[in-house]
Amino acid sequence: MRALTVSEIIRLWETAYRYHPVDRALSMLQPVLPDQSRDELAALSIGQRDGLLLALRRATFGDVLPGVNQCPVCASLVEFELSCQSLQSGATPPHPEQLTEGGYKLMIRPLNSFDLADVAMAATESESHTVLLQRCVSEAFYQDQPVEPGALPMEIEERIAATALAADAQAETLLDVSCPDCQHRWQSVLDIAHVLWLEISARAQRLLHEVHVLAKAYGWHEAEILELSAERRAAYLQMAIV
Ligand SMILES: [Zn+2]
Structure with a gap:
């Protein structure tokens, strides 16, 4: 550089x-x-x-x-x-991380600048929260049935934030x-x-x-x-x- x-x-x-x-x-x-x-x-x-x-x-x-x-x-x-x-x-280089909890199986991917730009455009805090979730959850299943990332329970959302950081260690x-x-x-x-x-x-x-x-x-x-x-x-x- x-x-x-x-x-x-x-x-x-x-x-x-x-x-x-x-x-x-x-x-x-x-x-x-x-x-x-x-x-x-x-x-x-x-x-x-x-x-x-x-x-x-x-x-x-x-x-x-x-x-x-x-x-x-x-x-x-x-x-x-x-x-x-x-x-x-x-x-550790960025990589997708799997998160399994309470019957849920999610794939979490590292966030990039496109994602952050979309989050910045959100009108409210809850909207930016939803955008962030939708962006970092690339696949979501509940008891092997696909579910919408926006419809995940509160308890799992905290785990998602922690997993997203594990997927991209240098991000924080x-x-x-x-x-x-x-x-x-x-x-x-x-x-x-x-x-x-x-x-x-x-x-x-x-x-x-x-x-x-x-x-x-x-x-x-x-x-x-x-x-x-x-x-x-x-x-x-x-x-x-x-
Ligand atoms: Zn002091």
Whole structure:
């Protein structure tokens, strides 16, 4: 996986801010995976997508991902560091999982970006819940008779959610956090698509500020300034500011 270039970072920031987060995640991958169509990227499981986003984050901004959480007990801010590479590795590849319970036999498949986009279009929470169920249950039988995924009992729905996660382990990255002040321990979810988007936005705005300073100081054009290596840009910036 290669890094996003500075021009790609700025282009992403100026276009993708208006997209839904599901589309934004795919837009971040598009420039570095030009051989894959948008539909091919959308068909990847969410775990596969997040694995690629972690690789992209590592290539663009480095392996160490700083995190911060507020302790739910004493409200202290807990800072920690994650490694994109270790978060990426070791996850079981996405696969269909069978769920058998109380006479029901279901086949659960990993969710992808098409599914999440459909869920996002649902008007109510209960409608999005139904869409999610219909999408991840690819086959449903009760005592060997086919049944509608929408007509499954409440008790089995919780098992479906857990099974869907087992089918795509990388889709939910849980972090174990512990508070150094009160020793409380909890789990926090890492949304790599959201984190990477915030980093891309911040970097794009910083790049534009650098363009502004250098263009004003030397009369160079935006494209010329962005073509400079990061080291040269930093050196000129220092001279321009002094
Ligand atoms: Zn605490």
